[in-house]
Amino acid sequence: MKRLSDIIAKNPIAVLVILCAVSLLLGINIRGVDLKVDTESMVPKDDPVIQDLMETVEDFGSQDMMMVAIKAPIYTGETLARVQRIADQVLDLPGVEDVVTPLDAQVIRGDEFGLEISPVTYGTPETEEEIEKFKIALKDSPQGSAMVSEDGDALAIFITLEPGVATSLESRDLARDIEAIAFQEKVPGEEIYVIGEVYLGYIATNNMLRDLRILFPLSLVVVVASLYMSFGSMFDVATLIASILMSLACTIGLMA
Incomplete structure (x- = not known):
């Protein structure tokens, strides 16, 4: 662990470039993330009950x-x-x-x-x-x-x-x-x-996206203000926020 810390301390710019590149490559996949609210998409297609339902739809x-x-x-x-x-x-x-x-x-x-x-x-x-x-x-x-x-x-x-x-x-x-x-x-x-279920899913999706557009910037402002009060430096706050965003980009990108 000490050896890894020494490498990072001696090559901060190179490490930062590598982290940004990895985050960017994985973050591109975020476009493939889709929000689904219907229950049918959450169950396996090979489930016997689902297969019987699909056959019923084909017949009737x-x-x-x-x-x-x-x-x-x-x-x-x-x-x-x-x-x-x-x-x-x-x-x-x-x-x-x-x-x-x-x-x-x-x-x-x-x-x-x-x-x-x-x-x-x-x-x-x-x-x-x-x-x-x-x-x-x-x-x-x-x-x-x-x-x-x-x-x-x-x-x-x-x-x-x-x-x-x-x-x-x-x-x-x-x-x-x-x-x-x-x-x-x-x-x-x-x-x-x-x-109808389709309309309820449409409304639920719209409400979620609307809440994200409102609450995400609001929560970001609160977090930045709290961190600034703790660290007293916008550079430290920006560094911490950037590391969090890169972690999120990598995590969601891998999920996609």
């Missing part, structure tokens, strides 16, 4: 869902038109498999000749007469009734994601785009909510 379709909830009087031409616009725009997004709104509900009626399946409406209702017919048909549809409140003040839009999208890096962009589409149709006096 994606189980990854999102929902846009709108709290507003729904039996108006304006609201129904906005619901249709939201559905059309969301369906065009990459990663979306299907979108179902109350306008897409089916009515199933039985008679002596068999079952008759028909949509609750053809197109988006605009006139009062069309809206009233839509309202009556919706009450006869269990599927449609499940997407609207009994008092007609709220509705839900169900979004089915393509298999694998929820655990991919593209899920954040998809959640952001769905949020933007939904909120751009919001009018004063109504409430719109985006719901």
Whole structure:
């Protein structure tokens, strides 16, 4: 150990250059670090339960869902038109498999000749007469009734994601785009909510990054002030901070 100390003391500049070079080389890998908040990425792919789940998705379709909830009087031409616009725009997004709104509900009626399946409406209702017919048909549809409140003040839009999208890096962009589409149709006096695991992960990631942008500089200022009060020299403080940053760069770089 004494021999190593003597080498460092005799060649401080060379040692510093080597440390900086190593920190830089390892620190470049920090770009490969990714923040994941979904639980599926944290379990082994060869786990029997996960394999069964993947086979189920292949057989029966994606189980990854999102929902846009709108709290507003729904039996108006304006609201129904906005619901249709939201559905059309969301369906065009990459990663979306299907979108179902109350306008897409089916009515199933039985008679002596068999079952008759028909949509609750053809197109988006605009006139009062069309809206009233839509309202009556919706009450006869269990599927449609499940997407609207009994008092007609709220509705839900169900979004089915393509298999694998929820655990991919593209899920954040998809959640952001769905949020933007939904909120751009919001009018004063109504409430719109985006719901789903993908959206919660998107919000959690944004909150973490926002906290890092605020708390890291703040904590750095506090640490520098505390060290300066202890050492009384900015050179000593800068040296200590630099060594800490190099250690972090090497550690995170190796993790990446």
